[in-house]
Amino acid sequence: MKAYDIVIIGGGPAGLAAAVSARKAGVDKILILERDKELGGILNQCIHNGFGLHTFKEELTGPEYAQRFIDQVLEAKIEYKLNTMVMDISYDRVVTAMSREDGMYQIKAGAVILAMGCRERPRGALNIPGYRPAGIFSAGTAQRLVNMEGYMPGREVVILGSGDIGLIMARRMTLEGAKVKVVAELMPYSGGLKRNIVQCLDDFGIPLKLSHTVVDIEGKEHLTAVTIAEVDDKMKPIPGTEERYTCDTLLLSCGLIPENELSRNAGVEMSPVTSGPVVNESLETNIPGVFACGNVLHVHDLVDYVSEEATRAGANAAKFVKDGEKEKGKVVELFATEGARYTVPSTIDVDRMDDLLTVRFRVGAVYKNSFVSVYFDDKRVMHNQKRIMAPGEMEQVILQKSKLKEAGDLKKITIKIESE
């Protein structure tokens, strides 16, 4: 069996940054396994700009951002395998992979970094009534067809869901000559960035209908029309509010789900809130030596944060390879309540944590002029006012190791949103 110090599952933004970071930390034998025919992951189809403001202090398109990291991987001569599907990861870190070129093979990994990204929520998970004709795509599938393959899925478009990919595709289809008739959003607010609502919808006069959903799909062979209706505060369609739109294309932009089939089979403990692994301060799962970063861990809105998180995962995996499994020190648990939905990480080993640790979380609703509060056991230690917090924007607090040390027999840290 082949052996590598670190095997990285996925060659997108998370996998690339993790690999570069592990190499910088002095790890020699690193292997990236990528399912697609090229490195870069989903960034390759995100041809719009706005990437990299934090990392590179300039606005790049997706392919340009990816290339910056691909160049670093090539320069560091990090090994990678394309067109390679990982079939299994075992508890003792044996990775089973296959490709047309190499057949099926196994690799013994000193450490594994999970960087498989996420998937779009499909129609089957949305309970939309009606026929099942051709012409219904997830927004990301349409994005790949238009931007990478050079095909237009259709000419008259309705979009369900106002996530950023849906908004970006509304503009993209319009620029390529399609008529985008309406964007319907189930929630009373959009999960997309304001900039995208203005520059992708308002610029082209595309209406955004909040608290609306699709209630009927027509067409036997190919889509011919959809009907949308307003929903009440329990998300139930209100009779009499139906509007019918003739169209040949329905795009779905209804949320992303971390892709954790491999993680689950390996025995990785999962968070029911994020659908990603439960990790400690080192971004390590419950399986020693198995780390996670990027959208497989929790869905991010900015790739810059993915790169930053993956850089930490790479450095921590390198530490694990060099020092071996360390005995656990004092572990503090993190809790998210009252408005905060989850935290990444979920636990902190105070002895192992860096001097400064970024804890990321999301809120469950829109909060204006509210406070992010951090409690050490029952004592409030942080109380920062924010003008606005929204479910679509990831929030963070930074914890200091010295403060956790000072807190003595600290058992739990709680993050909550308070009105005063």
Added chain:
Amino acid sequence: MEKRELTCIGCPMGCQITVEMEDGEVLSVKGNTCAIGDKYARNEVTHPERTVTSTAVILGGDKPRVSVKTASNIPKDKIFECMKEIDKAAVKAPVHIGDVVVKNVAGTGVDVVATREVAAL
């Protein structure tokens, strides 16, 4: 006097801004809650600009399309003219990031450049 309604893109607040104008001059900006909103609104009503991103035909490349962008912002009302010129363009592989695909697009003085590496087949 003309009134323009805008949504600020500076942050998730998304302030609804009202700009009052006369003869192309901004008279007042209202509804914003910080300086970013004021600046955004003044730019947006006097000379709105956007970066355009799309894809172009590539001949003899290892990919069906090459992604492109305007090297800097162009006036918003030139977006569709810019798209027409990108649609007419065809470049030969290999192409590197930053290579010019359309020069001086729609007379804006801005070039359209490649944003992806495409090798020759």
